[in-house]
Amino acid sequence: MQESATSLALTLISTADPDLLEIIGLSLRVSLSAVGLSLCAGLVLGATLAIARFPGRQAVNILVNASMSMPPVVVGLLVYLALSRSGPLGWLGLLYTPSAMIIAQTLLITPLIAALSRQVIEDLYLEYADQFTSLQLTTVEKIKALLWDARYSLSTVALAGLGRALSEVGAVIIVGGNIEHLTRVMTTAIALETSKGNLALALALGAILLTLALLINALLSSINVSAKRYAYA
């Protein structure tokens, strides 16, 4: 019989298996970078959509909301076609690199961050709008103030983005190629071990990924809780 997944997971962790540490490191590097880039773009887009009033705004909102459910495989395919040597950005030589994975995940998560942050900021702006207009804030000043004041809600948005990035396999396996020691991350390793019939190992990796997500969430919320109580009435 196969070793149980739990004991395998514990063995992998306790022996600090170098291959495991490598793919955990890459998973974190890729997903955190993607979340970081997505936050830069998504928060600005979300905040702009929340406060700007222009014709077709509702249509853009629907589009952004809908693209939250963009299948990772499709994003991966689009990025593959763009970064392939025969594609328009092939000269960059980015395909099958962590950068390609970061690009794919950034594209995947940005709509999520934009849509969720728009909702959060729109709710906050309902309260602030008159005061901000009274203070004659410029749009940029409004966006900055809203982003800062919504920071705790937005940290949950960032976590949602990180969750999607860390758990996503369809996009990174296409643009990363699941190359050992180069682009293999937790999820592609799980897919690979499943296809090799190493179900216990796949489950063990899954458990480690879940624990990792749990730790990140616990860390952030422990930082947040006290500060949040302080800022919100």
Next chain:
Amino acid sequence: MHKSPDSNIVNLNATETNNGKRRPTPASNKNEKAPANQFDLVELGCTISGKVILQNINISLKPHGISAIMGFNGAGKSMLLKLIHGIATPTNGHVRWNQQVPTREHRLNQAMVFQKPVLLRRSVKANIDFVIKQRKHRDPLNRNALLAMVGLVDKATQAARLLSGGEQQRLALARALACKPSVLFLDEATASLDSASAAIIEDIVERESRAGTKIIMVTHDAAQAARLSDEVIFMHGGTVVEHSNSQSFFTTPSSAPAKAYLEGRLYNPNR
């Protein structure tokens, strides 16, 4: 053709009606040398999704002192205040400030305190600093001086939204004053406060007025309006039905709704 701003003024009894007994108000020592802030409202109206909120408003406010806007609930007071301040846009007519179309530059000289204080989710001092930073090239007031004025120095580092209602409103007032406004709008700023907090705010408002700041306030508190204001704009059904000097308004209101209001009963035109 463009109407002269005061061609259609409702019952404006100017300074010559100061014949009643003077109340112990600061009206007598208004700083008449302060820069004038003359607001002319011309054919002002506002319709929101088919519903008429305001219509046919043609008044000129006194360029100095305290103007109180009064009226029953739903009379359109707050909307009028927003139109004058320029944070809402009229669907009819226009507002002129010193005979000019108000620009952003003019409005940077105005500030408003809302009935429910809108405080940023930050510390007390950060709420003030926010405005100070925004107006840094306009030489804003010193934060600590402002906090001292509203008695919040020892709460400077606390979360603004954890203050009591009275403290929050004082902070909102301090923040409004940080940008040294020449016009201060108050929308029922003391309505939800206990009398002690309301008194602190009234004191500051009076002091500001004496220092030359034009005050335009919406209030439900007739006694407060009588204490503070130089003129009263009484609204009913989305328009101004009476605009008069405070003394004459409170002694001899000319319109039926104003009489009913001051007597503390609902106005029923069919009775």
Next chain:
Amino acid sequence: MKQQPITYTLLKRCCIIFIIAFFLANHAAANSDAILVQSTTSTANSGLYKYLLPKFEIETGIKVNVVAVGTGQAIQNAKNCDADVLLVHAKQAEDAFVARGFGVERFDLMYNDFVIVGPKSNPANIESNDTVHLALQRISATTSLFASRGDSSGTHKKELSLWQSVMPDKIISDQSWYRSTGSGMGATINTAIGLGAYTLTDRATWISFNNKQDYVIAVEGDSVLFNQYGLIMVNPEKCPSVNVQHAQVFIDWLLSEDTQQTISEFTVNEQQLFYPNAK
């Protein structure tokens, strides 16, 4: 003691740090010395590359990155110039690849064979000395479930050609007992085991597969089950990005007598997986 500027600068700094991190990640990955191999999955999943490549890297200092996908996708990726070397197992498709100018030249590298695996209960009553032809006939006659890769991989192409000879006048994918998974070899075996279906797999994947449960080889040893692996350098005339020098070193190394001997010594569970046959 202003708080605002600090917070905004922080936000800005965060953005800048992330962008720098992004380019660092990018920089670390840009290793121009490495060559990229588009490969079939069986060679990767069985552990052959893990066994061979470190030896190659020590000998030559050249890093080899392997993307393991189905043969069909590997060929397509190579056509898009996203490879230096192609290592797959579908001779016809490989010849076409070279004939159309995408590849320089095709070399036989090694072979093994396909096997048909199925549940021990043997619902199709396949006998151990059955030919493939007869076994497939039994499967279709008993309408036993059969799981197909359905992904244009080398194995899928082989399987289609086998069915073609068994039932030339029928469309195999229309049969109710024929299940196309559209997945890789391992995933298809997992599915077949879940369904209780027979499936065709290369022996290397089967031997190294770790979730066999009650599955056993039903048919093997028929000469039509021969599985040839080929090696092709992507044509630098079509794809200027090809690292010709290193790719050639890699191909020469694989075809060398020493490496061929090394390949023959690769075993999983004490069974030889690949039989070198470079000429």
